[in-house]
Amino acid sequence: MELLHRRILEDGRCFPGGILKVDSFINHQMDPDLMVQIGAEFARRFESAGVNKILTIEASGIAPAIMMGAQMHLPVVFVKKKQPKTMEHMLVSSVRSFTKNRTYTVCISADFLTAADRIVFIDDFLAFGNAARGIIDLCNQAGATIAGMGFIIEKAFQGGGDYLRNLGIDVQSLAKVTSLEDCRIELA
Ligand code: 5GP
Numbered sequence: 001m002e003l004l005h006r007r008i009l010e011d012g013r014c015f016p017g018g019i020l021k022v023d024s025f026i027n028h029q030m031d032p033d034l035m036v037q038i039g040a041e042f043a044r045r046f047e048s049a050g051v052n053k054i055l056t057i058e059a060s061g062i063a064p065a066i067m068m069g070a071q072m073h074l075p076v077v078f079v080k081k082k083q084p085k086t087m088e089h090m091l092v093s094s095v096r097s098f099t100k101n102r103t104y105t106v107c108i109s110a111d112f113l114t115a116a117d118r119i120v121f122i123d124d125f126l127a128f129g130n131a132a133r134g135i136i137d138l139c140n141q142a143g144a145t146i147a148g149m150g151f152i153i154e155k156a157f158q159g160g161g162d163y164l165r166n167l168g169i170d171v172q173s174l175a176k177v178t179s180l181e182d183c184r185i186e187l188a
Contacts, residue, residue, distance in 0.1 A: 001174045014183035039067020042150045049147040060124040077112045095134035115143030126151040129160025
């Protein structure tokens with residue numbers, strides 16, 4: 001993904017503690033042309049995975065997931081970070097956020113994640129794999145199958161990718177950041 005790599009190098013900004021800010025084109029202001037390409041690339045990489053549903057987590061996973069879903073004509077379900085009072089048949093897990101330095105409860109309706117589902121999980125970043133662990137837990141509770149996981153940006157030096165690949169999960173990252181040391185962005 002040449003365009004994605006270029007935007008990360010030109011517009012990405014480093015923050016202490018291994019945080020990459022891409023809020024001018026992914027996380028706050030969004031570039032829809034880039035997002036369409038990202039959705040198409042995820043769709044291409046998972047076209048033969050036999051999935052019936054795309055799973056993501058709010059908020060920043062929703063844009064790439066919906067673009068992928070539009071390409072593949074598949075429903076997209078986002079895991080919520082706040083428990084709605086009206087949600088019935090809820091599956092619940094907890095996720096540690098290292099950017100926000102807190103643990104939050106995530107939930108999904110059991111109506112939209114079941115043992116009949118074979119899903120791919122899409123998110124903006126893969127760091128330590130904490131969000132992905134929450135998704136694995138929710139899928140286990142539902143009896144759903146995980147066919148793969150796709151991330152716009154994997155920070156390879158934080159270990160989440162190794163953890164997930166060691167579990168045998170097909171992890172696809174569109175850009176891999178190998179280092180943010182001295183606030184210099186290095187891509188694989
Ligand atoms: P993980 O759960 O893999 O440890 O971290 C991934 C989640 O934390 C993503 O959903 C993302 O929102 C957030 N995150 C992790 N690292 C970064 C980062 O460097 N920049 C931004 N913007 N978000 C990050």
